[in-house]
Amino acid sequence: MEGGKPTIVTNAEGQRTMPFVVAYTKNGDRLVGQITKRQAHYNKNNL
Template identity: 60%
Template sequence: MGRIIGIDLGTTNSCVAVMEGGEPVVIANSEGTRTTPSVVAFSKTGERMVGQVAKRQAITNPDRTVISIKRQMGTDFKVNIDDKAYTPQE
């Protein structure tokens, strides 16, 4: 049997855990923290950023940063970045 993985996709922060020995263990992200800001951003060169890196650039690049999109999942809502329309799931 494969590993059991749980994802908490939060409006503000998200985290991932795996079951180990019958107990959930939260996986640290690449920055070593247990939660990741639920933020996606696009640099002017098209690079996609997620988490804390995306949140940090939200102040200087708000038009290319997506925050609080979770509530729009499953709807027709789209975010336009560089003439490309992204659904909340993307």
């Protein structure tokens, strides 16, 4: 809420939806959102 009105909060990538895809790399880093989708497509064996 801003000024008594509901607002849509954007994420770090500027999108208006929350990430729904989560992955963990081999070294324990967490990936969320679009980057996860890209990694799942291009780097399938290393997630």
